[in-house]
């Protein structure tokens with residue numbers, strides 16, 4: 105994925121998120137967006153630990169299933185990832201794109217999987233909201249800092265990631281990647 109494609113995906117997501125006038129964590133918008141797009145969504149209690157989610161189309165019906173057993177940040181990422189396959193109109197194989205842990209979280213992913221991941225990162229952690237929340241954190245943190253003198257930069261970064269990942273309901277790991285992308289930490 106080159107920078108042009110990344111920019112395209114980021115712009116697409118910005119358009120989708122324009123409805124977020126209340127500055128809610130974007131994951132909270134998912135059910136409305138899914139309804140608007142006429143997608144049927146279901147969490148399924150799957151025994152297969154490797155299975156994360158699937159996007160498939162039967163006739164006119166578009167469907168997303170995610171594994172209900174995933175822990176919340178991972179589940180959220182998977183839902184946004186499947187939505188990425190839908191918005192980016194990725195080619196289906198036998199009517200479906202099946203995403204397991206390896207395709208979403210592993211290395212050497214096929215290009216559409218990387219794109220769906222990037223879509224999910226842009227969707228769940230929009231740049232402008234990250235800046236806003238980071239500023240908010242820094243205000244609070246500098247007040248706290250007077251109480252805990254001698255805090256190191258590393259502690260501050262850890263607290264920042266904790267604060268942001270809690271708000272956006274994503275894993276600390278994906279938050280770390282996203283902040284690095286913008287050189288925000």
Ligand SMILES: [Zn+2]
Pocket residue numbers: 185186189201202203207208216217220
């Ligand atoms: Zn996928």
